[in-house]
Amino acid sequence: MNVGCDDMHTLSPRDGPILTPHSTLWLPDDPSGTFARSSLWAVHIFRLLEPHETRALVALALEHAAANGWSTRRHKHHPTTDIAVERETAPALHSAVKPLVARVVLPTLALHYGFELCELQMRDLFVVRYQQGAQDRLTPHRDGNLLSFSILLSDPSEFEGGGLRFHSLGPACDACGGLRAAAATCRRCDGVGRLALPGCGCGDLTTHSGKLLHEGARVTSGTRFVLVGFVHVTSPEIDHEFISHGSLANSSAVGAWADHECVGGARLSPPSSPQREMHTAFDDETALAAHLFGG
Ligand SMILES: O=C(O)CCC(=O)C(=O)O
């Protein structure tokens, strides 16, 4: 299959340019009261792509992989088996995905996390493959940037296990009950005590702060493809020294309130109302896209 630029317009979000989540999960409130709830504590799931659109993207990724292979060395810590969605190396995938990200995903992130669109910059965009018998999971980590998103490109019937799992939110493991002592040896939740986010369908977009401790849960059969994006935020409201601290981004240690601390401390002033108008300094889409994607 060859999806050209014109076909990209078939990648149409289900709800218009700014999406409304069908599910939202929040970190629990800080029992000590040190950190007030921030928009960064929310994980949202939105309906985004239709199955024929996700199939077209997977076909493009497989076409690319057949010619170039999958990469496993793009990330120093917690590497994924992936394909970078870059203009130079994967032009067909890039032209399929970039307009969707620029017109829909980034404006949706900006609105729901209380930033200006022009404060967001894509730092990495890649298709990830989890497969039983190959890389089947991604161990607990925090991402290097403040905001992250992932779009599920596979139908949930095509794999078992898998999913985006957070250590501080989501359902308790139904095998061990989520109790720390029992979870330690639990194969179902790999010791986390929680299950992956429920309700994430094919084509759904999940958005979250990359600073929440999370992982790609183990795929026990089949293959799960996701499109993942890391988004840097340049807002003066963000304490970059604090959030870019290497041990926060790359630590695998599960700390009870570590997640809350780093996210609560990342924002120095309260989030703006989600109702406010979008503002952008860019008057045409091309200039905006160039800025968002760094050229
Ligand atoms: O598998 C997922 O949905 C999560 C991927 C992820 O966390 C990452 O690539 O950083």
Ligand SMILES: [Fe+2]
């Ligand atoms: Fe991640």
